[in-house]
Amino acid sequence: MTDSLGWRQKFAVLIPSTNTSVQPEFDAMRPVGVTNHISRIRIPNIPLQSNEDFSRLIELIAAAQNEAVDAVMSCEPTRLVLGISAETFWDGLKASVRLKAELGARTQLPVSMGSEACGRAFKRLGMKTIAVVTPYHPVGDENVVRFFEEAGFRVKRIKGLKCASPVKIAHVSELELAHALREIDGDDIDGIIQVGTNLAMARLAAQAELWLDKPVVAINTAIYWDALRSSGIEDKMAGFGSLLEKY
Known part of the structure; x- marks a missing residue:
C-alpha cells in the first residue's frame, strides 16, 4: 500500500528554521497526491550587516543541515527538495554539483535544489x-x-x-x-x-x-516545478507564472 495522501510523491523539504515563505508557497503549488514534509535546519536569526555576517549564515546552515536531513528521513520520503537557495549557489557550479551528490548519497533519494x-x-x-x-x-x-x-x-x-x-x-x-x-x-x-x-x-x-x-x-516556483517534473508529475497550475502553467 502507498501513503493515503502522498500516493504520488512524498517530498522531504529542507528549509532554514528562519524561513516562513517556502512552506506556504510550496503548499499552494502542491497537486493532489503529493505531500510536503518540512524539516527545519536550526539556525539563529543573526543580524546581517556585512559580507562577513552573510558568510557566517551560510556556514551555520551547512553545519546544521545533516541533522535536519536525517530527521525527515523517518517519514520515508520519495524525494529531497532543498528549500534553500544561497547554499546551492555558493562557490560555483562544481560545489553545487558536489552538494547534490553528497545529499543524494546520504539519503539515497533523488534531490531537487534551486541552482x-x-x-x-x-x-x-x-x-x-x-x-x-x-x-x-x-x-x-x-x-x-x-x-x-x-x-x-x-x-x-x-x-x-x-x-x-x-x-x-x-x-x-x-x-x-x-x-x-x-x-x-x-x-x-x-x-x-x-x-x-x-x-x-x-x-x-x-x-x-x-x-x-x-x-x-x-x-x-522553479524548485517545486523541477521537483514535480523530475518525479514524472506533469500537472500544470495557473497563478505562479508561465513555467508552472505551461511547461
Missing part, C-alpha cells in the same frame, strides 16, 4: 541573458553570478536587497519587489530570476510577466 532548477527553467523558457533579484549582501550576489555564468548564462544585472536578518527577508513586500523588478528590467535581457527562498514572490512573478512581457521566475 539546478533555475538552469533547467531558463533552458525551458529560452532565457540566456538574465537579471537577478536577491535578498543578499554583495558576497551572496557574487556567488549567484559566479554560478550562473559557470552554468552558461549571462547575468546582465543583479540587485541585492541586503536584508537585515534571515527573518527580515520574508518582510520584503510585493511593492518593494515590483520596484526591484522594474529597476533591473531592460530590452537586453531574456528574463528575470528572483533567488532567496524566503522572499515570497511566486504569485508576483506571474503578475510581473504580464507587465514586463518576459519570463519572470521565482525560485520557489
